[in-house]
Amino acid sequence: MSITLDLGEAVIPHGAYSTLLASPATQAETTITAIKNYILRTGLQVGDALPTESQLCSDLGVSRSSVREAVRTLVALDIVEVRHGHGMFVGKVSMRPMVESLVFRGLLNPGDDHRGLRDIVEVRITLDKALAEPVTQTWKNRQDTEIDQIVAQMDVHAQKGELFTEQDRRFHIRLLEPLDNHLFLHLTEAFWAVHTLTVPLLGAPRPEDMLSAARAHRTMLQAARAGDTQAYREAITDHYAPLLAALT
The missing domain is CATH 1.10.10.10 (Winged helix-like DNA-binding domain superfamily/Winged helix DNA-binding domain)
Incomplete structure (x- = not known):
């Protein structure tokens, strides 16, 4: 049939x-x-x-x-x-495809007051603050000459009015490397790549913003070594404040 x-x-x-x-x-x-x-x-x-x-x-x-x-x-x-x-x-099974998609999403509506870029930065802030407790527990009284050198290089570049993109990346990666969960490290690196690729759309940062960012990184490290979770979260807020202001 x-x-x-x-x-x-x-x-x-x-x-x-x-x-x-x-x-x-x-x-x-x-x-x-x-x-x-x-x-x-x-x-x-x-x-x-x-x-x-x-x-x-x-x-x-x-x-x-x-x-x-x-x-x-x-x-x-x-x-x-x-x-x-x-x-x-x-393959490397990296976060690259996600990064490229997020960057493109952030660029889709450039006339929309950078809404897509703000979303990306806000997600990164949320992740950084969520990791405040494990970071401060891991870094309490921890000595590390590599991250000290990175922070010192940030200060030098900021004083000269120069960008310190590579030092920024190395700082955040180094801060999370001692944590047991390496997925946090990969996600942070991915979001760092996203917003670093999109920040040039805003034009050159002001010298005072670079100085503020350098200070915020130093404060984050100091708070982490002191085991002060609240101070660490406040330093994160200061770190991203100039960027959010520019996107707004």
Whole structure:
């Protein structure tokens, strides 16, 4: 007996329904999941080699076009890295795709009083303040010549009216490195990258803002070493105040 499925104006024979379910898009999505599961199942780590395209087709039972489309998507997500002439490898699985999406989102409505950029900065402030307690517990009475040098370099640059973007990044990364949860570190680095990439849209910062930012970083470190969570949160507020003012 012939069975048909009535989908509004289209009447599809029952035998053709399975073909629709196995559309190229669905196959590619299935292949993406299969490749990710293969990486997890075989215990591959960042930088490890993946099977060749032909091997993946055979092992996963999918077409070459599905593998190629899946790999393109996984490369964009930084899960797979293609090295031409060498093969495919497990990617860095970084926060880069999220960073790029957030940066683009922040740029979408430049005439909207920088609403998208303010949202990003406010999320970063919330994360920094949420980490205040573990940071102050970890850094209480902790000595570290590297972070001291970073803060000193910030002071020098600020006094000269120079930006200290790299020192800013290193400061926040170094502050979170001793924490047990490294996801905090990766998220902070991602949000730092987002707002650092978008800040140039505001024009050159005022010299007094750079001096204020340098002082705020020093105060954050002092509060952390004193184990003073409240003072640390207040220093975070001072740190971001000039940026929020510019975005407003």
